[in-house]
Amino acid sequence: MTQTAPWTRADVGARLADDAARAWLDEALADAARAAQAPPVESSPYTSHSWELSFAAAGRHCGQDNADAVRTLLLVEARAGVETLTRLYRQGSAAERRAVLLALPALVDGPCAVHLVDDALRTNDTRLVSAAVGPYAAAHLDPHAWRHAVLKCLFTGVPLDAVADLAVRAAGDAELARMLTDYAAERSAAGRDIPHDLERALTLTGEQPQRPQEL
Incomplete structure (x- = not known):
């Protein structure tokens, strides 16, 4: 199911x-x-x-x-x-x-189970990572941990559709935009494709994705 x-x-x-x-x-x-x-x-x-x-x-x-x-x-x-x-x-x-x-x-109701989300995000099990970034994480992860959760999804290939309230939390997040831009630049420098999800998340922050050669 x-x-x-x-x-x-x-x-x-x-x-x-x-x-x-x-x-x-x-x-x-x-x-x-x-x-x-x-x-x-x-x-x-x-x-x-x-x-x-x-x-x-x-x-x-x-x-x-x-x-x-x-x-x-x-x-x-x-x-x-x-x-x-x-x-x-x-x-x-x-x-x-x-x-x-x-x-x-x-x-x-509160953040007292965040340690379970943190543990799942330390793994490379994509089904755990996907489950960890649901509504509980959206409500209770602090900004630093939440940004790294978004990056973890990109690192492991978990679609950002799994990230609950992505648009709400990403809006206006300049630090997330910086992290995404840095990650895109690293991939571009290594000759790797930039995931469409990364560009979508960057757009949600209010920043416009640059072409790979510009990063």
Whole structure:
């Protein structure tokens, strides 16, 4: 399933291949909901709930194409807090980490989960980078980190369409324009093409892209 979070239970159910997968999802979501209603318990790095086993097994039961959506639904149903999200991210596979990143806008109001975005942006995994630059990053990354996130997308080939609120945050950003111009000049000097996305981002800052020989 393409990356279009947030998903609904109906969206996901319609995509599942058979009744067994839908029954598995119903039980997994019910388990997550029970965990959300349970009294809080003393937490530790080793604390986990049964729904987290379903979080890990989502691809096996519902298909890899649906795993992002299923995992995101489970996190939302369980009302996972930053501590749980951080643990699942640290201990999870790349696919599980991606689901945590996609769920952040629905679960975390403030910047207290920015460390997860920062970690994803230090990788060269394009699916993690793409998930990291969504609405949560747009709302909570500081200007310096956000500019470097845009450059990271260009370095790794992640389309800038993945960057939430790109036009809003890029508008009038002279420092981003400088960074983009410097990167374009480096590519031009190395005889490499300048990505169309770079020119588009530069235009959004209010600067006009120059021809490669002018950079």
